[in-house]
Amino acid sequence: MATENKEYSPYLEPKGFYNWFWTVDHKRIGLMYLYSILFFFLIAGLCALGVRAELFYPGEQIVDHHGYNVLFTLHGALMVFLFIVPGIPATLGNFLLPLMIGAKDVAFPRLNILSYWVYVLGALVVLGSLIGPPGSSWLDTGWTFYTPYSIESSTGVIPVTLGAFILGFASILTGMNFIVTIHRMRAPGMTWHRMPLFVWSLYSASLIQVLATPVVAITLLLLIMERLLGIGIFSAAMGGDPILFENMFWFYSHPVVYIMILPAMGVVAEILPVFARKPIFGYRAIAYSSLAIALVSFFVWGHHLFVSGMSNWSRWIFSLLTFAVAIPTAIKVFNWIGTLYKGSVSFESPMLYACGFIFLFTIAGLTGLPLATLATDVHLHDTYFVVAHFHYTMQGGTVVALVGGLHFWWPKIYGRMFNETVAQVGFWTLFIGFNATFIPQFIMGYQGMPRRYADYLGEFHDMHFLSSVGAMINGLAYFIIFGNLIWAVYKGKRASANPYGSLSLEWQTPSPPPLTNFDEVPTVTDWTYGYGDEQKA
């Protein structure tokens, strides 16, 4: 257990740019990643608010059509490539993975910092697309870069795709590092089936990062070559195939959804048992369902092309395969709920986020059903129904879990407690604002409102208005939440080593942890979730 030993030096010391930027310590790298992704979360979030503000009323109010297209493109591209893909793995994952398995660092510390530098480089290249007049050089293709529009567009397709290409390397390096770390660096006694579920989910997500990212890398490289040399592989005019781009793009970009959501599920599986004081229900089912999701995720990309001129038989095969993802996902939800059964549940803010995640994620998962069903997807494809569906997984799922995880591990990261009341206010503001934003979008999507529309018919006005009001509340919530967390770093009450009474290894070292993580290599004798056993804690 942690001691009140004043001798140790927390990893936060020594300070200074040089000491941080050249570090190879996984905790510091995790934190630097955190600052960086939150910066882009802020920018991309403001873009989203701009989009919603424009859509309060039909017609042009704030920006013209091109300006609107730039806003939703920036929102999507920054959120996906710079915020949510590195989202949980590179921040909480980097910080916690070695701590959770009792290692002193990741397997390749130098590759780890290289990953961060590559991320910064990629981010700068993406931002490079903003040099130049907004009207003609700011990217307007949507984050999906569909050909042939992205070949013809006069805007900065090359900087953004090149940036995404570079960011792919950061992602691959992180994934590779995690897999080797988990295979080779577990502390004595930390068997595969004693590992925290967060580690299992990182392992599954890393597999996807390593296997899917190279495909988008080659796809984006071909697109860049298309623009530079006119090679014609994706250009219909030159005998190429624009649908090939969609196939190759989604071969990565659907699995990438699971890079985003699997670690989020892992965070929830960590929080639930601690606050229910009970072993996690169905450990192996949750662990293996992560792997199952990772595996199946590679065979479902075709549902993005249900109306793209694919042959009819490939449409129904992809429909069937898509349904296969529903099963492991459902298993996870049932097991999370089962964990609360006969527990002793307390509702500090991390637990609120975990339960909120389950609530929102059931909506996200269930609204996936009509999108996987052929007959109904034809109508719903590329409407606001889809927009609402994936925001429920991405924001209602990943972001809520990330924020919940930050509340949970904040005392560990900074050794300080945040204000619990403000945290709860923040949660409810987010919960209400988020649902108010996206429930109207389900409705208007079903009524036929297409996505990526700068202007809309009058009949959709009510729902757009409601959604925009919700978005403003949603945006406000993040200022409350992160304001509270930042306040805690400077003014928060000192946290003990293990304020929540968790049994996981990362809590068995002081808060914040020393540079070397543990004074001596811990030996593990039991699994992580032995709460019910003999009234431990």
Added chain:
Amino acid sequence: MISDATEVAARVDMVQIFIFGMMAFWFIACNAVLVYFMLRYRRKGPDDKVANIKGNHMLEIVWTVIPCILVLIIFYYGVVVWKDLRVPPEGEPVYEISVTGQKWSWSFKYPNGATTGNELIVPVGTNIKLNMKSADVIHSFFIPEFRVKEDVVPSQYTYMWFNAKYAGEYNIFCTEYCGKDHSHMLGKVKVLDADNWENWEKTGLMLGEEILPPLENGEKLFVKRGCKGCHSIDGVKLVGPTMLDAYGRSAAFDDGQSYTIDDNYIVESIKYPERHIVAGYPRGQMPSFDGQLSDSELSDIITYIKSIKSE
């Protein structure tokens, strides 16, 4: 919510209702249990008795198998209805119309040689098959009331079919992002009853509709064919040059030549826009309307363009 205007659309709605029912059940079931557990087992004190339950194999099997069966049912039901939504009924006559999507308008070509822009005119109670191709980037043709949608791509022909139950007007949306005015790439399906259709097919006019004078018809075409999206009539520079005072003006082309804008140049620009581009404007923006407008329609447009003067 939204009405259905074909027989298949009504069946798609049945699938939708079935799935919505399933979703509602599972959503309520999961969250009711979640909330019940949250309240029932909330912490009363530090000495709460906690059950040492690590899992239950029987339950795992049950809640794996039941969702498996349910999704297979949904999948099967979805495929069966989708087949009818996707493939026109075999052995029945179909009326085929070619559709071209281009930034940012739709044009339709009928078997009798007639063409229309942004207005798809079809008879009620007939199997209509649309053969679609894009002239530039990827678009998607969506009629919400018919529950049909299919991408319109430049590299291959795609198709869709429907059979409208009632006469009336329905929205057409482009649902694949295609650039600046994607949200204005709208159209209407006009479903005509038998008499009206017969008249339209012969004369190109609705019952009771008069032939418009050239100037007004030109203006109508200018709007319907999407010219207005890129060519302003008030002097503002959009994607293409403004039409204000355009006629009779002398313009420099990007190849260095200069030319006076007359009837021939306007026709050439509409049919073969890449031949001469006014200096200062990008190439590759304007789609060709070759074969999509009749000679009389072209002359009406010229009449209209002549009339756009600043005074």
Added chain:
Amino acid sequence: MFNHKNAPDGTFFNFHKEPPLVAYEFFKLGMWIFLATEVLFFGGLFAAYFILKYKWPEVFAAGSAYLDVKLGATNTVVLLASSLTMALAVDAAQRKNKGKLTLMLGATFLGACGFLVIKGMEWYPKLTSGKLPGSDVFFSVYYMTTGLHLIHVLIGMYYIALMFFRSRTGRYTDEGASHAGVEVGGLYWHLVDVIWIFLFPLLYLLGGH
């Protein structure tokens, strides 16, 4: 500049001070995972190849017929030979035979140089006679696949040269030193070879001859 051996906050842990077995295990697993990403990277290109070939069989047949099979086959042999010398280098490293290791790495490097020369002999006449990337879909695929392969060869050559000079200092063969570096370099070089083994028949042999 950054001192690899001693990061400012003192946290870096140095593989060369770890037991050789640990370093070896880490590096080898890491490299295998990296090779998996490479396979998918080229997998995307192969998918493009097959789809476009299915769409344009005659363009691909004509393009393939235009290529010089003799030069391609010679290059295949050269690359295979360099893979053999690389395998011998790894073997020498395992046996702690410094002289043979250096020799074999040098031979591998020369093989790679030979590959580059023959590649230049193939590309130069094509580039000067108008068979450029973009002249048709076959040549686009041809230049993208062989070009990316070429970049991998160049990266491999850089690493082989690095190993060559390091091996002369005894970095891999001294008592207690780990030869993991040579091992992963070998794995990488074999992958470069394997990709070429796929590229050669697909581009030169199928359809055209």
